[in-house]
Amino acid sequence: MNKFLFPFLLLFGLFVTAQSKVGGIVLDEFDQPVAFANVIFKNSSQGTITNDDGRFYMESENTYETLLVSFIGYEDQEITLTRKVNYDMKVIMKEATENLQEVVVISGKQSKKNNPAVDILRKIWAKKRQNGVRQFKQYKYDKYEKVEFDLNTIDSALMKRKIFKGLEFVFQDLDTSRITGKTYLPIFLNETFSQVHGDNLLNEEKEKVLGNKNSGFDNNQAIIAFVEDLYQDYDVYDNYLKIFDKSFTSPISRTGVDTYNYALRDSAFIDNKWCYNIVYYPRRKNELTFKGDFWVNDSTYALKEINMEVTKSANINWVKEIYIEQEFDVVNDSVFLLKRDYMLSDFSFRKKEQSRGVYGKRTTVYNDYVFDEVKPKEFYRKENNPFDPAVMNQDSTFWARNRLEALNKDEKGVYQLLDTLKTVPKFKSYYNLVEVLGSGYVEIDKWDMDIGSVYDFFGYNDAEGPRFRVGARTFFGQNDPWRLEGYMAYGIFDKKFKHGLAGKFLLDKKSRLIVSGGHRRDIEQLGVSLTSTNDVLGRSIASSSVLTVGANNKLTNINLSAFAVEIEPVTNLRVGLGTTFRTLSSALPDDFSLEYIDPTSATGLSSEIKQLEMNALIIYTPGKKTIGYGVERRNINDTYSTLLLNYSRGIQGTLDSDFNYDKVQFSYSQPWQIGGFGRLYSTIELGKTFGDVPLGLLSVVPGNQTFFTTYGTFANLDFYEFVTDTYATLHLEHNFNGRLFSRIPFLRKLNLREIVGLRGAWGDLSDSNIALSSPTNVPLIAPNDRIYYEWSVGVGNIFKIFRIDFNFRGNYLDTPDARPFGITGSFGFSF
Known part of the structure; x- marks a missing residue:
């Protein structure tokens, strides 16, 4: 990942309709936060878990009248929802006084023995190679992915800042996140449609991109590469999930019992399949772990749904929240396949609740699974370039046919917003500044040339003393078939x-x-x-060593x-x-x-x-x-x-x-x-x-x-x-x-x-x-x-x-x- 691009993209970044919105904090009788409490809409499978500080937020497209808050060891609390939007709720949990002999308290570390949730987890391990596409010799499916970046925590103070003077029109279409409850403004959208082929016998997989579209940054491969590196695929059945270059322990991992506490919370029919609901949370703080819950079928022990939220104490920088939802489709009695994968990340310089940042949202939808179609090994070795002009220039008919999930109102507005912004001089100046800081080059459009790199301008060594360097390169576009580059440098001491x-x-x-x-x-x-x-133009360490150990001569x-x-x-x-x-x-x-x-x-x-x-x-x-x-x-x-x-x-x-x-x-x-x-x-x-x-x-x-x-x-x-x-x-x-x-x-x-x-x-x-x-x-x-x-x-x-x-x-x-x-x-x- 470009180490310069991320912080400056974050710095620069400063209508899904929901029928029920709730948010607030869960406390015990001593005003102490209750972490990992279960919060669900009554008579539904829609719920969440409080974070380390006892806070929660969720919303639903359906209308619900009652909120159920529970935590083993406490009495269940049912709260009547008098309005569709209920923010700043304060829920007080009372310690359970009846039937204590039947209660298993899960507020601390849980025993790995005689725990029905752990018994179910072991059956998931035993069956995991028989679930999903792994159980077939070959597989193929369609994959649609959209990645969106949004400026979040919008308020009147932010709108009035000088940086947005002349850009006030961008705030006309604000929305509220269904995960965090914060207002946000979409600023970037990328869509990709592809076909994925795999062969479990050859241990090969190939993704062929058929269409790629993004809002306003078609030629900026630095941003596109950043997005591609940021959101790489993962499989929750794997022991470890790579997210943002970090290895998180999966809640379905074989090492999960050493990392998480598990408790069997509920059981219910989901899509006519009887499933168990298991809640999990980390045993220790500051590790790369999640908290959440999952639903698992009682016969195949395949996942039906899973929610994963990175714990607030996890040792990860610049990210305040990570929330993941995965849904699995029941193809027949024994086959559960990934249907939808949603991931929301809240990037911020600080982890305080009200600090501003940028949402990164990825939604991936899978469809049209086909199995046991053999492809030769050479098929998997052929390179596919997702940024070929034929792929980048697909028309509206292609996208209307291949969007496996329709764009909502604010996503549709991103394309129009960015087209408008690109005509605003002030926005172009901000955008160019981010580009310079990320790439090191100043782009001169009328000359089809870049000046730089700005990071090479000054150096020092014993032979030249202070050294100044100015360079330039041709640049007609990101995919130039040829490129010329050169520089001139001058040393103060040697005068050469x-x-x-x-x-x-x-x-x-x-x-x-x-x-x-x-x-x-x-x-x-x-x-x-x-x-x-x-490398003819490689920048030598001789020109950058201002301070050295010993004689550098x-x-x-x-x-x-x-x-x-x-x-x-x-x-x-x-x-x-x-x-x-x-x-x-x-x-x-x-x-x-x-x-x-x-x-x-x-x-x-x-x-x-x-x-x-x-x-x-x-x-x-x-x-x-x-x-x-x-x-x-x-x-x-x-x-x-x-x-x-x-x-x-x-x-x-x-x-x-x-x-x-x-x-x-x-x-x-x-x-x-x-x-x-x-x-x-x-x-x-x-x-x-x-x-x-x-x-x-x-x-x-x-x-x-x-x-x-x-x-x-x-x-x-x-x-x-x-x-x-x-x-x-x-x-x-x-x-x-x-x-x-x-x-x-x-x-x-x-x-x-x-x-x-x-x-x-x-x-x-x-x-x-x-x-x-x-x-x-x-x-x-x-x-x-x-x-x-x-x-x-x-x-x-x-x-x-x-x-x-x-x-x-x-x-x-x-x-x-x-x-x-x-x-x-x-x-x-x-x-």
Whole structure:
């Protein structure tokens, strides 16, 4: 997810007709809130559960005269509803005094034994693979999805603010949420209709998007990618549900009995099926859990309905409420299939009841299930682009035929509202500001050009001192088949101009055949990555390190020309061939020498390297999802693994190139969701250079002399502290997402997150390579005696945006100027 887009979308964001609306608070006789009390309209299956503060709100399209409030251990309360709208209700629960021997009090932790709700839960586990589409060899169904964003908690004070002067007409059609009771204003709507095919034998699934429509942001893939990443599919039968990049324990999970309290509340006929009603709530605070209830059939033990509300104390940022409803359709006596999935999220900077925010609402409707239609394996491998013009330009007839749920009045009004807003200069200014902050580029429409990135404008390093950079790129639209980009930079100390220019051309959309090339003359910090990169315009750490640890003077002048051809014959498998020619020399010769023995030189030494290199590259990213069909696409998930294999051949003689050598490099990165214990990131890198090369072409174990936490580097190593021609490194970083801190009372409310890391490197350096670079003033040391390692413990989510890591060096402590301990940090917006 774009880390800049979300907070600014939230900042910028500042008539379903219901017959019965109720809201208020449930208290005990001592004026203490009663959390997780059951609130239902009498003689119905429509209900909700009070939150941690005892508050509730719900509404119905039907008219009801009585509200029933219950909680085991208290007397049931029936409240007569004198009006259709009943807000600010105060319900007092009295402790039960009769039949106490038959009452099971569920206000605290519940026993897992002799609990009928847990017995039913175990039967759900036993049957879950026999329910839904899992019980068929193949399946197909239609899927309609609409995602809407609304500005909520609208009041007169907000309407009168200067930011809305000239935009007052947007407040004409306000509505009230049936979940929270807050007023809201729709500001964005996206609709998608698709067909989903799956094969349980092949373990394959493919969604083919047939239509996509959104209000006012057709070309803004940053917003669309944000929406796609935000609302990914989940299955409540899974043990853990990924929502907003967090792993929540499902109430139907096999580990649910350790996470939730369960109680059997009721039983009734729903769609002529006898079902049990089970209420659940978390055993502990601050964990990623839900509260709610579900209805389950008494014979198939398949879910009929489930309501899930994220607990207020859950360790998740920028989200005040998450509410989920799922309904399952009874196809026949033994088949229950997902029919409708509704999710409401209340995004806000604060979790206070009256704080303003943005609603994100997703409604997904499923229909026309077909089973056991066999499709060849190749069918699932063909790529489908939901943003193809044929898909984006469907007419009104298509949508009238394929909307599985009609738009209500306020949803229909979103399209007209955004069309009107786009003509208002003030709104366009706000929208452009959000775009700049999110993308880093200032769009110049009349030139079809973007200026930026604004985040690269200023930098600092020892060679250049203060550095200023201005860049630009062509931009005709999100799906440009070609793009040119360049920059100019100037250093105050060295008084030199630097530049970079690159171009990419998409020659074939189907195979994604791309030709690219460019040239760059600049200053670079080599040795911050083991795996080679030929990115002509990559922003080097050399231009951004304002504050560093120790002397950061090992900088290199680079003059790089590159050309490459890339193709994607199979989805997520990229194959590339390229060539580069680079000239390397020290940017600070008095402090950092790249000299090597050169018998052809008059002095026997050379301080400049000229090198022609050919390379072949294979990158495989299974599970990666992208949008767009132009030369540049956007990723919409981060759960995929990456396998990289690179072969490089140095060629001596041509263009006065200096060395012959062969280099092979391999890396594998994988994120792992460890159930409810957070996420582990892992990377392993291997490489070897065959042939004799000087320091400038060797593999440097990546150090980090900045104060920023950078995954893939070694926080306690200086640049060029270890130099190798053969290496193996491992990086492990696990974020517990507050799982441990949530069990410590005085830390619980801070919602901090614990992070641990372990990093190791082994490498070797041949005697001939040591001899070749002997004139340099850089110690040529490889960690071949024993594996170098370091470990770290960190605390994240400090004030929701900061992270601090404490890094400890495990060995090689006798190395001159070795750093046994260091502190690094980072900041960013994340859930």
